[in-house]
Amino acid sequence: MKRLAPLSAIGLVGVLAAGLVGAPASATTPDVATPDSSVTASISGRFVGQMRAGGVGAYFAVTSSGNTSNPTPASVHTSVGEALAAATEWTFPELDGVGPIRGVVNGWERCLEPNPEQRYKYVYPATCNGSLAQEWAWQDIETSELSGSGLVSSGGQGGFLRQFAGMLAVGGIGIPSEGAVILPDGHAPQPVFEPLVLTAPAVGSTVRIPQPTFTGTGHPGSAIEVIEARGGVIASGVVNPQGSWTAPVSVALAAGAHAGTVRQVADDTTVPWSLTYAAVRAITVESPALDSTVEVDRPIFSGRGEPGAAITILDDRDGVTLVDTTVTSSGTWEQQSLRALEERDYVATATQLFEQQRTTAPVRFTYREPTPEPGPVVDVTLESPAIGAVITTPVPVFTGRGEPGATVRVIGSWNSELGNGLVTKEGTWRVEWNKSITPGTYRGGRVVQEISGVEQSRVPYDFVMRPGAGAAPLVVTSPKIGGALLGPVPVFTGTAQPGARVEIRTQWGRVAGSVDRVDSTGTWSITWDQSLLPARYVGGTVKQYIEGVQAGSVTYDFTIAKPLVVTSPTVGETISGTRPEFTGTATPGSTISIVGAWGTDLGSDVVRPDGTWSILWPTDYKPGRYAGGHVKQAVNGTVVDQFAYDFILHGSSH
CATH class of the missing domain: 2.80.10 (Trefoil (Acidic Fibroblast Growth Factor, subunit A))
Known part of the structure; x- marks a missing residue:
């Protein structure tokens, strides 16, 4: 042993x-x-x-x-x-x-x-x-x-x-x-330790934040200490069961070079670290000069900052964005005012954002119009979704106000256009996004108003998409997809969230009928606002809106059927011959079939484009009265109407 x-x-x-x-x-x-x-x-x-x-x-x-x-x-x-x-x-x-x-x-x-x-x-x-x-x-x-x-x-x-x-x-x-x-002597055994490894920040790298986080791998359960050259511990952590560790720096570093060691306490091993902290250059505003007066309604804003940083200037009074640009590689930024100014004193805040570091600078100036001009242009506003609002549908619908006749465009954070529309004469606008989005937070994009192709003003958007919990889905019970209706005026029925608005839009976007508020039972009914010709109608939608936000959409597909008409033989008519031939009119493309009094299949035909059809009985029949059977019309497999025949067969064509 x-x-x-x-x-x-x-x-x-x-x-x-x-x-x-x-x-x-x-x-x-x-x-x-x-x-x-x-x-x-x-x-x-x-x-x-x-x-x-x-x-x-x-x-x-x-x-x-x-x-x-x-x-x-x-x-x-x-x-x-x-x-x-x-x-x-x-x-x-x-x-x-x-x-x-x-x-x-x-x-x-x-x-x-x-x-x-x-x-x-x-x-x-x-x-x-x-x-x-x-x-x-x-x-x-x-x-x-x-x-x-x-x-x-x-x-x-x-x-x-x-x-x-x-x-x-x-x-x-x-x-x-x-x-x-x-x-x-109480000495511990020498276990096998996982080696200490520093993964970030890389040795000799440059960091732009004063309190970086050290990360790496090591022996599970061991304490980790980040020690500066003078011996002080500036960060610490513990290796998790998966073997990784993080150690955020507890005090802000001074600008310049720093070095030291990372120590794994369990086996008292160390690895070196070194980095240079380069402080982010703060934003400055050079034009308009502080407390100056400008006499152009869209002045040039300019200044200096950290290359690559995002620069915004927001009017402190109403939050309107005056500048939204980026610092160039030379450390300068410049942009013409995004909105036409009104005659007053302006107090605004210039903000620079770089790698989660934010610096600000004050902006104060007075705009004085050199000569009177017509009434001010109405700046674009975004009323829905409001900043920080939560929507529940995957296709956002933006609404707001602006200058009548102006074009409103929704631009994403990557500068792609997500939809556009015109401001109505009442000063309102509505833009439905051209894409579906997944749950999450959406910010960094903007709503831009253009007049004669020139951007006049803009506002940012910032909202959260979270699917609605507990909202009843939109269901269209009639007409069914692929179904047929006999009357020229369709009546749509279904269920939805009580209190929601439901509307029918044609494939061209026209509202063909709506109900402003679904009753407490959740059922609704909408009658089309005009008569329709016999034809197939597809591509339009039925949509549900909850508190102004779209919460469901169903694409309709139905056919207005032309009534079945049997022109020969008419009821009570006496015809000659041994094999009756039925003729008439119906919905083009539908199927006409004849069923005898005892359920016998007496023939069928597909209605021709001109609406006519004909069916010759398959065998010879003896003279006599024939009744109790029927002629039926089926559209997309659904019987929409039928006609009971009753005629006398004479038995001779002479």
């Missing part, structure tokens, strides 16, 4: 209990000697255990309990040194010996003894009686992390000594993962 160095010359003993990983050994009886009362050699030391390779709570210290009724306590610690400082002295059998573990508890000598009847087999400081239960022997323990000799109860026939829930306990027989190992 593998042994450690002899303990006869050791003045300090640390018992290291580890929560070992990997499959446990088979539960076999330990190969140890039976207790021998003549073996009394022992050694004293402090009782320290180790639960895992490193990190918070990796070690525990065994102290004295107050009485024999309570298990012996074990407090947890981060390092071996802390645990040794908290531990009390006990006496153990020598490494090759068998004997008790003795200690002094409240002035009385006590021997450690496990209680095998308990679920967790806690170890108590019992009165020393020389029993087998108080005998402890040594057995080898070796796992992927630790190796050494463990103390086994009952002279080697019981469980390994371990720590559980802050108290000493014993585990299953012969299972190393439940054991404890003993090593000289």
Whole structure:
């Protein structure tokens, strides 16, 4: 059996209990000697255990309990040194010996003894009686992390000594993962540690934020310290179970070069780091000069800032955007006012945004018109969705106000046009997006108003798309998709969210009927606002709006059928011959069929484009009266009307 160095010359003993990983050994009886009362050699030391390779709570210290009724306590610690400082002295059998573990508890000598009847087999400081239960022997323990000799109860026939829930306990027989190992001088075993790796910021890189976050990989559970060259810890973290760590810098760095080391506490290894913090250049506004007067209604704004940064200037009074541009590579920015100014004092804020860093500068000037001009142009406004609003449909509909006759365009954050429309003479506009969007936050785009092709004003949009919870879906129950109607004026019916607006739009966008508010039952009915000619109608939509936001759309597809007319034979008519021929008119493309009084199939025909059809009965029939059968018309497989025949067959064509 593998042994450690002899303990006869050791003045300090640390018992290291580890929560070992990997499959446990088979539960076999330990190969140890039976207790021998003549073996009394022992050694004293402090009782320290180790639960895992490193990190918070990796070690525990065994102290004295107050009485024999309570298990012996074990407090947890981060390092071996802390645990040794908290531990009390006990006496153990020598490494090759068998004997008790003795200690002094409240002035009385006590021997450690496990209680095998308990679920967790806690170890108590019992009165020393020389029993087998108080005998402890040594057995080898070796796992992927630790190796050494463990103390086994009952002279080697019981469980390994371990720590559980802050108290000493014993585990299953012969299972190393439940054991404890003993090593000289309280030194921890040397486990295999995952190496410390720094992934960001890269060595020698430049960062633009004063408090960057260090990231990397290392040994799970180990503390990580980012140490500057002067020795101070500027960031810290813990390696997660997946082996990665993050350590945000706790204080703002001064501009310039910085260097130091990253330390993994578990194995006290380090890697170097170095970076240069280049502060972001703050925004300045050079024109219009502060508190100056301008006499053009769309002045040029200019200044300096961080290359690549986004620059906006918002009027503090009404939030209208005056500037929306980007700093050039030379560090300058310039843009003509996005809106025509009105004669007044302007107080605005210039904002620069670069890599989540925001700086501002004041803007103050007065605009004075050189000569009177006609009434001011109405700037575009976005009323819905409002800034920060939540919509529930995948196709946003923007509404607002603007200059009558002007063109309004919705431009996305990547400068793609998402829809456009004209401002009505009442000063309102409506633009439905030309694409569907997924749930999320949408900002960075804008609504632009153009007059004669020139941008006059703009406003940003910022909204959240989140599918509506609990809203009833739009359902069209009639006409069915592919269905047919006989009357010239369609009546649409269905269900929707109570209180919602439902409208029918033709394929050309004209509103053909609507209901402003669905009643509390959720049902609705809309009559088409005009008569329709017999034909197929497809491509239009039925839409539901909840609080002005589209919340469902159904594309209709139906046919207005032409009534079935049987021109020959008419009811009561006498015809000659032995094989009747039926003729008439109906919906082009529909199917006409004749069914006899007893269900006999007497023929069918598809109505020709001119609306006519004819069917010759398939066999000869005797003279007599024929009634009880019918002629039926089917559109897209659905019977829409029928005609009951009643005629007399004369039997001769002469």
